Amino acid sequence: MDFSNNILETIGNTPLVKLNKIVAEIDALVLAKVETFNPGNSVKDRMAVKMIEDAEADGRLKPGGTIIEGTSGNTGMGLALVAIIKGYKLICVISDKQSKEKMDILRAVGAKVVVCPTDVEPTDPRSYYSVSKRLASETPNSWYVNQYDNMSNSLAHYEQTGPEIWKQTDGKITHFVVGVGTGGTISGVGKYLKEKNPNIKIWGIDTYGSVFKKYHETGIFDENEIYSYITEGIGEDILPKNVDFSLIDGFTKVTDKDAAVYTRKIALEEAIFVGNSAGACIKGLLQLKEHFKPEDVVVVLFHDSGSRYVGKMFNDDWMRERGFLEENVTKAEDVIKDHLDKQLIVVRTEELVSHAIERMRKYKISQIPVVDINGFVGSVDETDLFRSYVADKNVAEKPIKEVMGKPFPIVKLGTPIEEVSKLFTKENDAVLVDLENGNHHIITKYDIIGSIK
Structure with a gap:
């Protein structure tokens, strides 16, 4: 009989799959290392087992103990699987930008989930780095994993992922492309591959709002580069010890929109349902296409499963709200x-x-058309009302007709968006659309900006 003694024995030996349509413009063989085939559906299963086993071996983690970790979700899932099999408790500290699916999955496998704000400094006591450390100091018989600086992270990929890729490509790999977060995957795989062949190029995928690319190129940790971003699983506002910059040949940055769009493209064009960082990797790969030759073998690593992003990148409303949905906006x-x-x-x-x-407050709007029995006769916006109030504190009890401005322009449904945009001026902040059924709708500057792709 052929079976595993527990789920942990199924980790690794994930398939290498040739990409076709989505990389048609790349003149090389492109292969995806699809890590969603791990039981926890991500590459993080590998290092979760390694970190726990190493901590058990040197006494940092004791029987019946509590594992505590700050995670974007995938490491937490890997740790949860190991904790279940080995009998540990688990507390996962996660930032609020992570998908609800990730949080729900962690709870489903027995983890306690603590959610922290994203838009705070790493040293802020509310950050998920700080909360993780605090919980570890307060919880009896606990062990703080610290995947960023825990070198068992990169060692797992040096011992497992790197050798798998080398064997699967029969040593013919020329480039390895992967998103960089904790740095364990790129450093562990990169170290192994470069020991086998120093000419193999290691490329990291970074995101805007992260410090990696500039630090690699200049040695400068530029805090001005740090700001909030949507892409999950890659980029950092710290320099983890697991990131060995000497092994990395270069970085390319990918926007939040491109990462989201290409996450969906992978599913639609390759039938591979993977997560947000995979989308970033494919767009980054396309940005690097001039580095590849026809005889090259390029391996890109797909970190996790698309099931963790169903409420985000795979949700049309979520994409549309952020201007990420590729829709052709040409008319009013x-x-x-x-x-x-x-x-x-x-x-x-x-x-x-x-x-x-009161109406502006209730409906959270800034412009309102003014009507009388004959139709639209004027308009008011929050700027005009504020100026009127500064000039006369009693303005609130005056009739609208005394403070209103000119009526908003009215356009037809089929008016080209270029013509609509020209109607916005310093004096005019909205346009009305005739719905041809006796009703009208309003277009604001915000709507126009939201339609820009």
Whole structure:
């Protein structure tokens, strides 16, 4: 009989799959190392086992202990599998930008999940780095994993992932391309491959808002490069000890939008349902295409499963809200089609300014058309109302007709977006669209900006 003694024995030996349509413009053989075939559906299973086994061996982790880790979700899943099999408790500290699916999955496998804000400095006591350390100091018989500086992370990939790739390509690999977060995968695989063949190029995929690329190129840790980003699993605002920059030949940065768009493209064009960092890797690969020759063998690593991003990159509404959905916006009707069900909020000439202000607060809007029995006769916006209030503190009790400006321009549904955009001026912040059924809708500057691709 052929069986595994437990789920941990199924980790590794993931397939190498040739990519076709999505890399058609790359003149080389491109192979994906699909790590979603691990039981925890990510590359992090490998180092989770290694870190725990090494901690057991040297006494840092004792029987019945509590494992504590700050994670973007995938390491937590790997740790959870090991904790279940080996009888440990697990606390995962996760940032609030991570997908709900990741949090739900961690809870499903028995982990306690603590959520921390993303937009804080690493040294802030609320950051998931700081909270992880604090919990480790407060929890009896606990062990703080610290995947960023725990060298068992990169050692796992030196011992497993690197040799697998070398064997699967029969030593013909010329380039390895992978997203960089903790640095364990790129450093462990890179070290093994370069020991086998120093000419193999190791490329890291970074994201905007992360410090890796500039630090690699200049040696400068530039805090101005640090800002919030959406892409999950890659990039950092710290320099983990696991990132061995001497092994990395270069970095390329990928935008949040491109990472999200290409995550979906992989599923649609290659039938491989993988996560956000895989999308970043493919776009990064395309940005590096001039580095590849026809005889090259390029291996790109796909970190995790698309199932963890169903509510994000694979959700049209989520993509649309961020301007990531590749829709062709050419006419006025394209801009308003997703909120046609919303009623146009208006105010009448004889209503008080206080009524307009209350409506702006209630509906979270900045511009309101003014109507009388004949139709649209004026407009008010929050800037005009603020100026009026500064000039006259009693303005709230005055009728709208005394403070209103000119009416918003009205366009037809089929008006080209270029013509609509020209109607926005310093004096005019909105345009009305005639819906041809007696009703109207409003387009604001925000709507126009949101339609820019």
